[in-house]
Amino acid sequence: MWSAQQLDPDSPALWTAEAVELEGPLDEAALEAAIRETLQACDALHMRYEGEGADVVQRLRESRSVVIGREDYAGCDQPWDSAWRWMREDLLRPADLARRPLFATALIRLGAQRHLWYLRAHHIALDGFAYLLLIHRVAELYSARTGGRAAAAARDWSLAPLVAEEARYRASPESARSREFWLQRCADRAEPVTLGPKCAPDDSARSSRLQLPAGEHQRWHHAARAIGVDWSAWLIAAVFAWMRARSGSDAISLGLLVMNRLGSAALGVPCMGMNVVPLRLRLQPQWSFAELARAVAAELRELRPHQRYNYEWLRQDLGLGDSHAQLYGPVLNLMPFDRGFVFDGLRSRAHPVSVGSVEDLDLTVSPLADGVRFDIEANPQAYDAATLDAHHRALVATMRAALADSSLRLDQLHSALAREAA
Template structure:
């Protein structure tokens, strides 16, 4: 069975640190009604029968990594009784279940853990390795799991899902594209984008270890409602998306934080380009190289315009796997920093991000647990929902202290605010310290002995 270029890269990353949870994708839901574990197991078996990657293993062979699909019944629900856990302990246990490492060659890349405090009080933790999943996939599998559960417990069945493409079919299409004239043009485009640039690298608090590590933590901030509204209105006036505006000012913040005048960041995007892939669980992701080239005269508006242009043009070439552009170890990594958008209203389970919903007749709500920390120096996920925008910054703790990442977030927000108030302002002219703080610091330096 076939593996995509992205999967092969993830397999290599796993071999370098097989105990790391950095590539574990987690969706945990709190269940507030009685759940029949025998029926949930039946639903789980039906789920993995439908989505082949969820029952796949990835052993090493003499020819390199391989994929093997096991029978659906081999994937078992892991029920853990936790009757004495309080709320905090339950969330802690959910996080721990999400962090447990995978043994890709032996036991595969998917597990479902039910932490049961009572018959009508539990948390279901679904965990995949990124090699078989992405953000959309994690929500798809939970949606399909509870659709199967509801169908077996007399709940009204949702409309039958569209047929899903087999993974081998997707990989063949990827390989055919790479060797086609369109693939050659896409490769040439990405070579031009990346020419002469290296991966953005923020100044670190500690020396970079000789071998890459995957230890991480998370910081986050939300835009206040007036700023979120201003972002939507101003970006629309200038024919840009809110994400492009945030991405452009993110690049400006990296520049002002020590990344230099020219650098690359990665922007993960979906590769679900055909109807058969839109309902499928899998690693349907490519990472677009986004270039920053700034000068002392570059304005905030110009960083936004550049981001908008690169996103639009880059999507036309997104079928070409970025892993084929890396250029080998001599070039170094293509990315150390990434930024992506998660549009909550486009996820397969409507409303779960914002409050309780019913899944298969069961009351459920999101149980937010840390995940995917330390994949790169810094990965940023912008979550957009009806309440506004929230930025989740996951960083490598062997490189950065929490204060450093928080300070970078403040810089980004200050540049964002300046861009909304006065887009023609030069990036270099934005004050990164509030006026009252600046006056205080100047006063400290004015005293004479």
């Protein structure tokens, strides 16, 4: 994230944001107190980053000020649209990792009993799981305050144990083995296949959002078990099949986001704990979808022991650190963790506002209680709205075809989707 920001130091492209919608009789003072306490406790939000020679140094600011902005659109004809425009404009603020705060937050009033809690943070500070940890803690503190009870003890959200853990890993034989593994896997530095022209990322992304019906995730589970894989391998196979059908290429490389928190000091700490690993396959046209899914599962088993080796280290190893060059095309983010949280007395729901910079395509799949969030974010320099929507529809069609018949060959699937698009 540091390297990406230095390519354009003032660029706002690496801001991320979520908004939590709250419906009901809100105790605004209790919510503000919960937000302030939670955000003050998070080390990652109060860091400053500076270059010193060839190194990057992070320092924790002693002052942990949390300013909660206020916006009121209750009197507007379309309060939701007005709030959304404000949030998108807020995301255009320049970033400064050395001198300015890494986050901003606001309470937005949409009506007498409808509010949004908005949180913007630089991607160097938080990943998607970190947002969820913060939201859960705010909900917990709010519910305790409004219910007149004591909240659970404060979490230790210090980054020091994570820094020490990473230093031990970097010096370990495990790290050296993983470095060699990735250097061998990526030795050819093949240009990744994409569905649009290769362009530098823009300051914002183009979105195509979709919510699949409740029960869809369970259908994926059943289909995956029937062919001997888990649902993530099944879904990744569908993305590979879609990429082949849309690009006409058999050599596909995806970027797979991995959390790397289990067994780590980062498990309960809001921070940037994600990594991205290149997942590369050469597909065979005669493969059935089931065979593709099993090939994906086998590749995942190969990669798993080495997914802790940071993608940016690999880019530096390969001499790509000062460029936008990537080792994969679309990025896939599977979010299987529970995104439910409870603000007592209120109905609540999180809305993604920005995932940050998008090089090509970012696919996000998040099973929820009432369906599956299934979004694609695109580099707007490479994909117009109509093209992006067409790709999204084709991906859904690919998944439906795989659900209907896992014995379908990839060349048959390609032809079927081509006929559907004609």
